[in-house]
Amino acid sequence: MKGINKVAVIGAGVMGAGIAAQIANAGVPVLLFDRPVESSEDKEGRNQIAKDAIGKLIKSNPAALMSKGNAKRITPANTEDDLGLLSDCDWIVEAIIEDVTIKQTLYKKIDKFRKKGAVFSSNTSTLCREQLVAGLPESFRRDFLITHFFNPPRYMRLLELVSGPEVSEEQCKLIERFCDHSLGKGVVHCRDTPGFLANRIGIFWLQCAVVEAMKQNISIELADAVIGRPFGIPKTGVFALLDMVGLDLMPHVLSSMSESLPPDDPFHEIYQEPELIKTLIADGYTGRKGKGGFYRLRPDSSDKIKEAIDLNTGDYAKAERPVVAVVKKAGRKNPRKVLEDDSTAGRYAWSVMSKTLAYAASLVPDVSDDIEAIDEAMRLGYNWKYGPFELLDQIGAEWFCAKLRSEKIEVPSVLRNVGTGKFYRKSKGAREVFGPEGQYLKRYPNAGVLRLDDIKARSKPVMRNPSASLWDLDDDVLCLEFHSKMNSLNLWTLSMMDRAREKIETSEYKALVVYNDGSNFSVGANIGLMSVAARLWAYPFIDYMVRRGQETYKALKFAPFPVVSAPSGMALGGACELLLHSDAVQAHAETYTGLVEVGVGIIPGWGGCKEMMCRWSLASDTPRGPMPAVSKVFELIGLAQVAKSAEEARDMKIIRADDRITMNRDRVLADAKERALELVSGYHAPTAAEIALPGESGKVALDLAVEGFRKSGKATPHDVVVSAALSTVLSGGDTDMTGKVSEDRLLQLEREAFHTLCRHPDTIERVHHMLKTGKPLRN
Structure with a gap:
């Protein structure tokens, strides 16, 4: 199969530049095009729009580039003088204004210069592929896809891929593989329908939450508190998320959805453009990029006092942090307790989440017959911890249907079909998902993907204690998993490291991988133990823990088998020290590591x-x-x-030059296991160093x-x-x-x-x- 060796991005706005940055992060050269500066007579000046975009990437926070040096892989260009440069690009991505006429004019212009068979895709979020290719030559349609990135492209893992009947499977596979392996994306195949999957549900959810809060006179602080933790939704909730996205974008997206969705779609029942939001936008309150939005910092104060808007009056007052009793009781994994609660918070949660979950279910099978894809889209596109059907399993589909019926709400067919069952289940050690025909289908991970959850579904731990477990990865490789709070390290963790070493030294096992599925590898040693010891004057305990940690790490470093650490997210303090003592590191690209102890x-x-x-x-x-x-x-x-990426960690020498980086989070464990097996053959423990x-x-x-x-x-x-x-x-x-x-x-x-x-x-x-x-x- 041919590869992607050079890419062009047309459109140097926020999204286009962000896509170019992630391609550069993958080590691939990329051309970044925008319109020429007509007033300039020299070549460099005509590329100024694209050059300015690259400059902003270098300074951006959060950083779009995993290393500032990656900017060297991005070449500025313009759409009048430089289209000839497209002739050696394998993939051309368009990321310009959402206007069919303007896009098609550009396509016709570019098609004269692109090489035969080069993939052309649009980053559109609101237009269907059928609209975009209408009237264009067959040769163009054969190579045209929609590749919908989410903003910011470096950090948001979802990529929605839309193909068409003319497009070959080879072209789809080419882009899917590149986006998966090189860009680190979770690729979800979507049908050519309005909003695709994530925005189809996500925009409905956001609009519903706003409309219901206004209708029920709910404060935005309460709304964000209740539509959050119990449902596995980020703490931004709804209104803080809208501020982050930008209030000025919502009217355009909502209008587009209203125009493109069929007349009987439930979206039309909640679609409205509140006068308050129009006023906010007109006054420059467009969210975090403007003077504020639903939340703002008090303009006449230097103390950064956070204020929240009253949805009825439009007045701002100091933002509160409401303690919602039912949310506190429900915790993180009991959404049904919130939905059952007959309080203001509970009624609001039901009014939003019942409509949202029922809407997601109503999309099956017409928009998608893949329940797993819908869940994946919401997890990766909106950072939900659980997709809609995973939430319905927690709530109980039978209970949910009964409550819908009691309120005379139509029950989607997929909910009726699952009956008393679940959308996901374990059967004979394998995970299964409820299929479109009412049968359960086995869930097979993509080639090169190894998940600890799948191993847990089919086996029991080799050893376990309250903070860590050992799992058999097959092929004589053990996996050490942390599972304390925030994966902090303590004596239980150190004990399991010692037991893992002893197990491998006295059995057929040949290597150890240190990995977990958590959002953070480990925040380091549990300093709470130090606080308790200080209060009790138990300093000998601290001395013992320091010596024990040194001995454990030293024993792992000089063990007669390879140790491969596979971090993702934060790996701070003691966790960073573990990376330093490992034979190899197979790091997720988004690894943030450093020795931060001086802070305490x-x-x-x-x-x-x-x-x-x-x-x-x-x-x-x-x-x-x-x-x-x-x-x-x-x-x-x-x-x-602290390194803000695995690449920066390499510059700091926390990660060695020959250590490896995996772009896709789902592939880290499989890559780490493969690396461990490579090291087994002819392995020799390192020798102790002496330095001047x-x-x-x-x-x-x-x-x-x-x-x-x-x-x-x-x-x-x-x-x-x-x-x-x-x-x-x-x-x-x-x-x-x-x-x-x-x-x-x-x-x-x-x-x-x-x-x-x-x-x-x-x-x-x-x-x-x-x-x-x-x-x-x-x-």
Whole structure:
């Protein structure tokens, strides 16, 4: 099968530039086109719109580029002078205004220059493929798809793919594979219907939530609180999400949906354009990109006081954080308790979620006969933790249908057909999904996808304790899974690491993969234990935990089998130290890692200082002499720098040059297992390193730099204390720069520094503050 080696994106707006950035993140060169600047006479000036877009990508926050250097892969161009450059592009993506006439004019212009067989796709979110290709040549229609990205393209995982009867399976597979493997997208095949899948349901849900809140006189704070946690919906809820998306976009999307949906679609029953929203938009209240929206920061205050709008009066008042009793009782996995509740919150939740879930069910089978695809679209496109049918399984389809009937609401056929059953079930160790014909179909993951959930469905853990489990991945590979709160590390976790090592050393197992399905690999050691120990003056317990962590990580590093860590999301503090002690890292591209301990007044104590010093001292690209490595590691740890991507982690040497990065989250575990098996053949444990460090002279230089920061107000008094302890460790203590420092000596220095810092009252204050507020204290 041919590949995608070069891409062109037409349209350098927010979406087009974001798509170009993600393609560059994948390591593929991309041309970014926009209209020429007609007033400019030189070539560079005519490309200024695209050049400005690339400049914004470099400065964007959240970052569109996984490394600023990726911008070099994006070449600015314009649609008058540079169309000849399309001749060697394998894929051309159009991301311009949602107007059929303008799009088709562009298509005809570009078709003269694209190479034969190059895929052409539109990023449209509101127009159907049939409209876009009407009247165009057969040769163009054969290569035309819709590839609907969600904004921002780097972070939103959904890609909706719409094909047509003329398009070959090969063309579809080409784009699907590239978007899956290289761009990290969850590709959902959609029929050519208005809004496709995610927006068809998501826009209905948002509109319904707004209309019902106005009808029932519900505050937006209460609405966001109740349409959130119990349903697995992000804490933004509805109104904060609309502020994020942009209020000015909604009228266009709603109008388009109203025009394109069939007359009997339930959307028409809730479609309206409230005067309040029109007024907000006219006054510049377009959401976060404007002066605010449903929420805003008080304009006459420097204290960043958050205000919420009253949907009836349009007046702003200080935003409240309502404590909703039924939400508190329901927790995260009991949505039915909320829907049953006869309170203001419960009635509002039912009015929104009953309509939304019934609407999603009504789309089967006409819009889609794939229940799993609908759930996937809402999970990846709207960040719902559970799709509509997964929610219905939690609620109980039979109960839901009965309540709909009691309110004389029509029950969709798929709900009637599932009856007392569930949409997803386990049968003989396999997961099954309710099919369009009323039968259950086995769920088969895509090739190269391995999910821990599927392993759990067919087997029991090899070992388990309250914080971690061991799972058999087959092929003699074990998987260590964390499952404490936020996957924090504690003595139970360390115990399971030791047991995993002992199990592999004494059995037929050959390798260990450290992985979990959580949104975060691990937030690091549980500092709550440190807080409790400090209150009880149980400092020997802290000393024991530090030594135990060092011994466990050291034993894993020098074990006679390969250890591959496979992080995604946050891997901070002690979790970052685990990556540093692993033989290899198979990181998801969206891995955020770093040694952040100084934020709570301590330093890395499980070998993080030691491993970073060895990495930087022995690296071929580090300038010679002991100080360059010491200075760099002092900066990384002392400033608690966190890599914002796996690529940045590689620049920080937390991830080695030969470690691998997986773009698609669903493929991380399979890739990590494959990497572990590669390492098994001829595996030899690493040898302990010895490095040259500057000793007292190096420490003096570092301490003088910190003192300068203190005098200028950039370092607090306790920053100076923590930095002094860190400089002692990194400079090698009382060593002579002509000698070598062993790994064990560095571990000893870490323990001594940790021992002193954890007893300091300012450290204890930092720990308490972090646990209470989630933010570091500058004391």
